Amino acid sequence: MDKYLITGGAGFIGSHIAESIRSQGHKVVVVDNLRTGFTKNIAHLDVDFVEGDIRDKELMLDLASDAKGIFHLAALVSVPESLQKISECLQINVEGTLNVLDAARETSGCKLILSSSAAIYGNNPQLPKVEHMLPEPLTPYAMTKLDGEFYLRMYSDQWNVPTASLRYFNVFGPRQNPDSAYAAAVPIFIQKALLNEAITIYGDGQQTRDFVYVKDVVAANMFALEKGTEVYNVALGHSATILELAERIISITGSKSHITFKPERAGDVKHSQADVAKFQSLGFVPKYDLNSALVETIAFYEQELLKK
Known part of the structure; x- marks a missing residue:
């Protein structure tokens, strides 16, 4: 041991x-x-x-x-x-x-x-x-x-x-805190979708992230x-837009949430995508695509809501 x-x-x-x-x-x-x-x-x-x-x-x-x-x-x-x-x-x-x-x-x-x-x-x-x-x-x-x-x-x-x-x-997944003042988009979007509440995107939603x-x-x-x-x-080595992320979460949850847009936040990076060749050359390859990971993550937050 x-x-x-x-x-x-x-x-x-x-x-x-x-x-x-x-x-x-x-x-x-x-x-x-x-x-x-x-x-x-x-x-x-x-x-x-x-x-x-x-x-x-x-x-x-x-x-x-x-x-x-x-x-x-x-x-x-x-x-x-x-x-x-x-x-x-x-x-x-x-x-x-x-x-x-x-x-x-x-x-x-x-x-x-x-x-x-x-x-x-x-x-x-x-x-x-x-x-x-x-x-x-x-x-x-x-x-x-x-x-x-x-x-x-x-x-x-x-x-x-x-x-x-x-x-x-x-990074996203189970146990990420959606209630923090600095919470990331994924847990916030999931929580809003499960409660059928409006999902807010800052900017036009075309900013990209490598989840x-x-x-x-x-x-x-x-x-x-x-x-x-x-x-x-x-990272995965490819990106999704924030709007696409919100739409996928709404689709997977079957939510009645609608998407609202607010002005872009100062300092937010517009686009992000990783070159993952260096780590992959050693033999590391991620197992989860965005959809399968979102399905597992949403299932976790559904259980968390049932506890409340």
Whole structure:
């Protein structure tokens, strides 16, 4: 039985990684300060949960002891919040990541997988986004994720710490919080559709996103644990418009919702699509297309509504 540490493991993506590792019979330690995570996300799992913060260096050193791998997801993840709280964003996303890196460095053979972000590409109009593009981060969140990638590379070069960074595009799936002030489009659209309420799109709906299912993101993390030492895009490699997304959700749910449009939000990226050739060249291929992933996700939220 191997031991794995998941920072931010009570969150949306982290809880799915915890679930996958436990299903393989390994020991899982989850550390989360519950800023955006919920204990209910891991309540069904036999994991060791520690309510703590990655800014606590001694705690990170203690929890990482004897771990084979660390999946580092803990972060200040909201782009708008990062603009409002720049100093705190740096403390969590940079200093916290350095603490996690130091913990991996002190644990022989421990590999660190960083959850990074496509936000690093900014508004560069080049499509698809390829890993060797010049980064153009526009917010503290994006800048600190890029910092994390560089620090992982430095620790690998200087101290032989095994690392890999995964740039997620638009991740969705069960347990994503639709009630957050910074909630993503998919859970909001699904919740509105299930309640037959109006679905609001900002702009003309022709903006595109490269959506990727959370189970494929989990598979990407597990794959990166075994293969890969660089930065990799994690996405399907093709995009859908926001309008198409809303229409698919309405169709799958049989909803009576109608779509309304509001003015475009300042700072929103118009188009996003990943070049996934680099990760696929190592052997990683997502299993879910957009429709099958939406069907599974909608089924989850239907059950959640029945509980209320």
